[in-house]
Amino acid sequence: MSSTLKDIAEKTGVSVSTVSRVLHDNSKKYKISEETQEKVKQAAKEMGYRINTLARGLRLQKTYEIGLIVPDIANPFFSAVIKSLAGELRKGGYNFIVYDTDEDISLERSAIKSLLEKRVDGLIIASVGQEFSHIQKIRDANIPLVMIDRCFDSLDIDSVSVDNVKGSLFAVNHLIKEGHTRIAFIQGLPGTYANETRLQGYKQALHDAGIAVDEHLIVGDDFRSLNGYLETKHLLKLSAPPTAIFTAGDLIALGSLEACRENGIRIPHDLSLVTFDDPIFTSYLSPALTAIEQPITKMTEMAAAMLYRRMRNPNDERRKVLLEPKLNVRNSVARLSTLTNITHITKHEK
């Protein structure tokens, strides 16, 4: 099928080395005659030569591949990250291989295993979180690694993520400013970096405002939409339901919207909603959602840059970067009369 250097060497009557040099070496530093170069290139084209990267990688101990692991490709946030990272890595001459772990730590382990078996040159991981012995191992084996979005405070590893605490502060402070005090938080997967830090910000905002944290208003356990749906239904049934909900991720917010619609709850009239993440469609939702936006492009640029640096220079000190989130105010939050928690006065943001 596809021919090899040897085939071409035989056909042209030169050695394999020469063919290799002509085809892959820029053939300047070895001085191959014009004549030979022509002959070889010609034959290569005719015979449909295609380099075998397995062989090259084996010989060179370098594959020009980066492994990328995310918890959920279908989550708009991560698909945007992947897309952006793809462009970034292409610029640097690297290809990449993505694995989707479905927020399952055992799939994450096996993804890492596969990628290392493929001898990727580096890894970018948005870890499920929760546990990090397997991540630690990569670090110890001195394989270039950057954590993105999800990282571990206690682990000395290059990482870039958004300042989740600050993001939650922005969101919850906004709600408080609009008069809300009974604010529920629908979590993502407990134990993950993103979730814990967002939770922390939520609590801190309440605390700073002198509002007691009500554990009954902290619910949920997953970043997917079903979780948002179920927990919203639950919250609405409470004897003292919240006047506002803050969701830890975009899909959760969608589920929450669905539950509200089914129950005839109007947003923001009957209930206010703010979410972490701000994918393309938030502004077209009914109502347009007030949301916390993450600087995705900046994240991926930095992740790529940090990975390149680590690959060049394995022993530099590690860095942890926190980027600034942004609150995008739209129409899903109502101003609440401070006199009572029962009557809502609807008023759209302008």
Next chain:
Amino acid sequence: MSSTLKDIAEKTGVSVSTVSRVLHDNSKKYKISEETQEKVKQAAKEMGYRINTLARGLRLQKTYEIGLIVPDIANPFFSAVIKSLAGELRKGGYNFIVYDTDEDISLERSAIKSLLEKRVDGLIIASVGQEFSHIQKIRDANIPLVMIDRCFDSLDIDSVSVDNVKGSLFAVNHLIKEGHTRIAFIQGLPGTYANETRLQGYKQALHDAGIAVDEHLIVGDDFRSLNGYLETKHLLKLSAPPTAIFTAGDLIALGSLEACRENGIRIPHDLSLVTFDDPIFTSYLSPALTAIEQPITKMTEMAAAMLYRRMRNPNDERRKVLLEPKLNVRNSVARLSTLTNITHITKHEK
């Protein structure tokens, strides 16, 4: 760093062959003694052995990798396809490598080149379309290939896609039934399979209803949201604007929504909207969009099955599968008085 079979052989005092057989062979057909097996496995664990898939792939001429090429990872339709396909292939013991071509045919070519250089065992491609000489080459080189979503009628290649003509018929017939006659179509990238077939269905529906096709109402050239935005603005400025718009893809519809919002056009009161594709968020939009849903899971199941079949049996006859789309009626279409095209009578779907 990572040890090799040779390292383990030296440490345990057996040959490389034996180590290989113990570690990768199920070691049943060669009868390795229990004792040796234990010794080898023990050493492998201690030394952190990790198979080198480059070496294995080179020797075996098989990589257990499938290449996947899509026009836009961030498009919810494709990210759903990828996710679903990932699970499907994992079941079959295959990994996969995704490339995003950004609807750019030259990136598609280079993606194919890269994947073939990696010696993937098979390819699944949602081609940009337009031109297929590069696809033809894969087929001629006898590399297992399945086209998904986007295919070429004139090319004898395994493919699975939705019946786009029928999808458009569903959409446009629905609009006609509700009294619309001035129906615009905002296209995706011209020349692509998805676009041409959707356009064809659009025209056919009009034709069947005895409505003349107005070329001024066929606009656009891209599957992204900006296209929907610009073309909607344009359509609204027409001296005789359409009463309904049918968009060729979900992102186009988002752009269209944005344009309407900016211009104070209420959907469906002032303008009806139906779109091809039905990602998770359509039902939460304002208004919930009437949309054509594609059976993604079925598509990926079939694509994987067809690829496996092709890999096992390279010379079976090729098959082209068309799956049935589905119209999901929501709240973005108003019934139009048949007496006049100027006064709209708004009426929500129940």
Next chain:
DNA sequence: GTAGGTTGTGCAAACGATTGCATGAGTATT
């Protein structure tokens, strides 16, 4: 005419795994 440079190319080892064939020791059969 001998020492030293340049030019163009080839040899062969290495990367890490797989596997058909061979082999030597032990056991069973006749």
Next chain:
DNA sequence: AATACTCATGCAATCGTTTGCACAACCTAC
């Protein structure tokens, strides 16, 4: 006691590249 198996393992070639070293042929210079 010769034959025939089975058992457990090793040898060595192979997959396709890359690259340090060697070398032959030619040129240049004193």
